Amino acid sequence: MVRQLKLGAVLMGVGGPGQHDTWTHPEIPGDASIDIRWYAERARQAEAALFDLVFIVDSQFITPDSPPHYLNRLEPLTLLSALAVSTTHIGLVGTLTTSYNTPFNLARRLASLDLISGGRAGWNVVATGDGGTAANYSRDEHFDYASRYGRALESVRVCQGLWDSYEDDAFPRDVATGVFVDPTRQHRLDHVGEHFSVRGPLNISRSPQGQPVIFQAGDSDEGRDLGASIGEGIFTHSPTLEKAQAFYRDIKARAAAKGRDPEHVLIMPGVTPVVADTDDEAREIERANRLGKDFAKNLAQFGRPFGWHDFSGYDLDAPFPDLGDLGADSFRTQAEQIKKVAREERLTLRQTVERFMSSTPQPFVGSATTVAAEIERWFTGRGLDGLNVHITVPSEFARFTDEVLPILRERGVVRSEYEATTLRGNLGLPIPRNVHTAAREARVPTPAHV
Amino acid sequence: MVRQLKLGAVLMGVGGPGQHDTWTHPEIPGDASIDIRWYAERARQAEAALFDLVFIVDSQFITPDSPPHYLNRLEPLTLLSALAVSTTHIGLVGTLTTSYNTPFNLARRLASLDLISGGRAGWNVVATGDGGTAANYSRDEHFDYASRYGRALESVRVCQGLWDSYEDDAFPRDVATGVFVDPTRQHRLDHVGEHFSVRGPLNISRSPQGQPVIFQAGDSDEGRDLGASIGEGIFTHSPTLEKAQAFYRDIKARAAAKGRDPEHVLIMPGVTPVVADTDDEAREIERANRLGKDFAKNLAQFGRPFGWHDFSGYDLDAPFPDLGDLGADSFRTQAEQIKKVAREERLTLRQTVERFMSSTPQPFVGSATTVAAEIERWFTGRGLDGLNVHITVPSEFARFTDEVLPILRERGVVRSEYEATTLRGNLGLPIPRNVHTAAREARVPTPAHV
Numbered sequence: 001m002v003r004q005l006k007l008g009a010v011l012m013g014v015g016g017p018g019q020h021d022t023w024t025h026p027e028i029p030g031d032a033s034i035d036i037r038w039y040a041e042r043a044r045q046a047e048a049a050l051f052d053l054v055f056i057v058d059s060q061f062i063t064p065d066s067p068p069h070y071l072n073r074l075e076p077l078t079l080l081s082a083l084a085v086s087t088t089h090i091g092l093v094g095t096l097t098t099s100y101n102t103p104f105n106l107a108r109r110l111a112s113l114d115l116i117s118g119g120r121a122g123w124n125v126v127a128t129g130d131g132g133t134a135a136n137y138s139r140d141e142h143f144d145y146a147s148r149y150g151r152a153l154e155s156v157r158v159c160q161g162l163w164d165s166y167e168d169d170a171f172p173r174d175v176a177t178g179v180f181v182d183p184t185r186q187h188r189l190d191h192v193g194e195h196f197s198v199r200g201p202l203n204i205s206r207s208p209q210g211q212p213v214i215f216q217a218g219d220s221d222e223g224r225d226l227g228a229s230i231g232e233g234i235f236t237h238s239p240t241l242e243k244a245q246a247f248y249r250d251i252k253a254r255a256a257a258k259g260r261d262p263e264h265v266l267i268m269p270g271v272t273p274v275v276a277d278t279d280d281e282a283r284e285i286e287r288a289n290r291l292g293k294d295f296a297k298n299l300a301q302f303g304r305p306f307g308w309h310d311f312s313g314y315d316l317d318a319p320f321p322d323l324g325d326l327g328a329d330s331f332r333t334q335a336e337q338i339k340k341v342a343r344e345e346r347l348t349l350r351q352t353v354e355r356f357m358s359s360t361p362q363p364f365v366g367s368a369t370t371v372a373a374e375i376e377r378w379f380t381g382r383g384l385d386g387l388n389v390h391i392t393v394p395s396e397f398a399r400f401t402d403e404v405l406p407i408l409r410e411r412g413v414v415r416s417e418y419e420a421t422t423l424r425g426n427l428g429l430p431i432p433r434n435v436h437t438a439a440r441e442a443r444v445p446t447p448a449h450v
Numbered sequence: 451m452v453r454q455l456k457l458g459a460v461l462m463g464v465g466g467p468g469q470h471d472t473w474t475h476p477e478i479p480g481d482a483s484i485d486i487r488w489y490a491e492r493a494r495q496a497e498a499a500l501f502d503l504v505f506i507v508d509s510q511f512i513t514p515d516s517p518p519h520y521l522n523r524l525e526p527l528t529l530l531s532a533l534a535v536s537t538t539h540i541g542l543v544g545t546l547t548t549s550y551n552t553p554f555n556l557a558r559r560l561a562s563l564d565l566i567s568g569g570r571a572g573w574n575v576v577a578t579g580d581g582g583t584a585a586n587y588s589r590d591e592h593f594d595y596a597s598r599y600g601r602a603l604e605s606v607r608v609c610q611g612l613w614d615s616y617e618d619d620a621f622p623r624d625v626a627t628g629v630f631v632d633p634t635r636q637h638r639l640d641h642v643g644e645h646f647s648v649r650g651p652l653n654i655s656r657s658p659q660g661q662p663v664i665f666q667a668g669d670s671d672e673g674r675d676l677g678a679s680i681g682e683g684i685f686t687h688s689p690t691l692e693k694a695q696a697f698y699r700d701i702k703a704r705a706a707a708k709g710r711d712p713e714h715v716l717i718m719p720g721v722t723p724v725v726a727d728t729d730d731e732a733r734e735i736e737r738a739n740r741l742g743k744d745f746a747k748n749l750a751q752f753g754r755p756f757g758w759h760d761f762s763g764y765d766l767d768a769p770f771p772d773l774g775d776l777g778a779d780s781f782r783t784q785a786e787q788i789k790k791v792a793r794e795e796r797l798t799l800r801q802t803v804e805r806f807m808s809s810t811p812q813p814f815v816g817s818a819t820t821v822a823a824e825i826e827r828w829f830t831g832r833g834l835d836g837l838n839v840h841i842t843v844p845s846e847f848a849r850f851t852d853e854v855l856p857i858l859r860e861r862g863v864v865r866s867e868y869e870a871t872t873l874r875g876n877l878g879l880p881i882p883r884n885v886h887t888a889a890r891e892a893r894v895p896t897p898a899h900v
Contacts, residue, residue: 014630031621034565060554060558062651068630071631071653074562074566075562077528078527078528078563082531082534085535102587102588104510109525109527111525112528116532135649136649138552138647178474180518183514186514196588198585198586199585201512203511203516204522204524
């Protein structure tokens with residue numbers, strides 16, 4: 001099969017990190033983040049452009065200073081279930097944390113979405129970086145870093161085990177003989193692990209794609225290892241092709257070392273292309289977007305990797321403060337990277353905020369021809385397998401789909417029609433074999449659940 | 451406002467307790483319980499008949515012997531969210547357990563459904579009777595009876611507190627001044643209780659009906675007390691008008707004793723009306739339905755209140771066995787009632803199963819005229835405020851809506867058109883005042899959260 005670029009659309013409403021002010025845009029309703037019609041229209045727009053998936057981010061911890069979209073939004077899976085019956089082909093990928101959900105509930109809700117959508121569900125597995133979340137879930141403190149990743153890995157394994165509770169021929173539903181279920185095709189899991197004990201079976205059967213597709217993001221060593229273990233799609237951010245290629249090679253090598261087929265781990269960086277009539281015009285728009293942001297809001301958002309540390313009392317023009325190990329239990333890699341750069345380059349707080357919050361020029365900025373050529377260069381250069389496109393303004397999204405994608409389609413880089421009605425089918429990922437069916441047909445015992 | 455009968459429709463697929471064999475019915479697809487189109491068609495059928503709500507039951511524990519619908523079905527809230535965009539007026543009531551969900555997740559998912567549906571969400575609060583469920587949630591044993599009810603009450607209070615996180619004017623979204631949120635209208639909960647600690651705020655605002663409507667079922671003293679405390683709709687089962695009236699008076703008195711308006715606690719027994727051309731014919735159908743059931747399946751289902759105790763090894767015609775306190779931590783009231791009747795009436799196991807599983811003639815059986823008259827008698831006699839109609843076969847449901855309801859409509863007992871687009875509006879329940887708005891306007895501190 002010819003390798004083609006995969007396309008995701010990040011669906012948001014009124015502005016998250018780096019997009020604080022989208023709620024003031026005339027094309028975006030002020031309550032977009034809680035308006036199901038907004039999401040349905042955006043999903044249909046992406047589906048009309050033959051995107052593989054829509055992607056819903058999440059968090060459960062807010063303060064009055066949180067970005068607009070964070071303050072007031074729909075829970076991802078509840079939202080995606082409504083989108084499942086508003087669309088027909090596009091994949092539905094939701095963020096759900098393994099730190100504050102039980103595996104049985106996760107497995108059940110995702111399997112339900114998978115059936116309702118006819119096999120289009122995906123799960124972006126997160127371990128939750130915001131330490132403040134713990135207080136919403138009867139815990140004095142957030143799980144430590146190692147526990148979070150251990151729970152994430154174990155949760156996914158448990159869910160995958162539960163999703164195989166029924167073999168595909170478990171329900172004869174034979175009216176003549178009165179046999180509804182074949183009890184030999186229903187399987188308990190009997191999982192006993194470090195973090196969870198789950199007996200099963202799950203009370204739901206498999207969808208046309210077998211199991212929901214697993215997505216993951218995470219740039220720390222632990223995060224990359226988790227992604228290489230369980231991720232079938234990897235969300236990331238890569239400012240340059242060289243960094244993208246290095247990340248790509250690293251993840252694929254880690255996956256291969258774990259015995260997985262690297263082609264079944266799709267690297268999809270999040271990008272915000274800016275398309276204009278000329279390259280100069282596009283660069284100017286991108287620059288104005290970056291510099292036009294409200295510094296105070298960026299400063300608040302800058303605190304997130306440090307556990308939403310409040311930087312507003314600091315002298316902006318003094319050297320970057322000594323923060324000790326602040327952030328070690330939140331978004332550790334990001335926090336350490338910020339501290340390292342600030343120290344090595346002797347930056348002030350203001351310079352550090354500008355560096356990390358708003359001052360990196362984005363890739364994929366220019367005329368449609370330029371943007372298409374850049375995307376193709378990154379794709380053929382193995383910097384990515386797909387793009388997770390984050391453009392909230394509908395007319396700007398349309399400019400990308402109507403001007404850039406036709407060029408890529410002409411060159412065979414993106415599809416001309418959906419290959420399948422399932423997310424796995426469109427992403428070119430195999431349907432996971434039911435472990436019990438496989439063991440039975442090989443005449444061996446089902447492997448012990450890990 | 452004229453008091454009118456409220457109508458719920460229990461939506462199931464291929465047969466639950468007492469309806470084992472519906473999966474063999476030619477009108478019911480064998481995979482109805484996992485088919486979103488089946489549910490959407492049933493919901494639209496009920497909406498066309500101006501029903502107040504559809505109701506989804508639930509459980510999370512199965513064995514190979516569980517009834518067909520239990521074996522393989524959609525998670526209630528995932529299902530209802532898809533129905534929210536497939537319907538426009540009907541209420542969407544889902545069963546969610548407080549034993550194996552955290553209040554923050556419950557509050558968030560229900561609030562999301564409430565916004566997606568435009569204010570039509572309802573929550574049937576259950577504490578989970580099936581002891582085996584614990585093993586799916588990393589617990590050695592199920593919560594004991596008192597803990598379950600304590601957790602249920604506290605969960606609902608926490609959710610109601612979280613649902614008031616934002617006052618209705620919290621989001622000015624003023625483009626001119628750049629003010630998206632008014633931080634003085636966002637409130638933390640800071641709940642610290644016996645079972646849960648939840649800081650808040652919830653990251654979602656209120657729907658047009660303010661908060662989801664709370665439903666509850668439960669016949670034990672603790673269950674009735676919980677219903678009287680938090681229930682706005684009470685699901686129950688009443689075989690005779692006299693028993694229905696006694697239950698009705700008891701719940702309303704308990705609610706009044708707690709300072710609530712008894713008119714805002716709606717009693718809605720579950721019923722399965724049988725409508726035929728003549729009373730005799732209807733009674734014959736009802737009797738055949740009851741006696742035609744598979745005894746072995748009834749025997750398996752009979753074990754449920756006793757923690758799915760397996761009765762298949764007992765002598766069916768010996769006196770009812772001594773079960774000790776089996777069932778005390780499952781469905782206690784039901785288990786104790788069965789033991790009491792079997793002992794007092796010296797029944798065999800077979801007689802006991804027949805008595806409790808299949809042998810009580812149902813009310814509301816007869817010609818359309820008879821059924822309508824009976825419903826009106828129970829309604830005006832204050833045996834009920836509404837009916838939770840459980841008819842799975844579409845043509846039989848249509849017979850009830852097309853023949854019985856027009857008679858009741860003629861007499862003013864049921865509505866001729868929806869009064870509102872929210873569930874509260876149609877049920878005649880008030881919108882709960884936001885506690886923070888109320889306290890501010892009364893110039894008193896927000897009452898401490900209980």
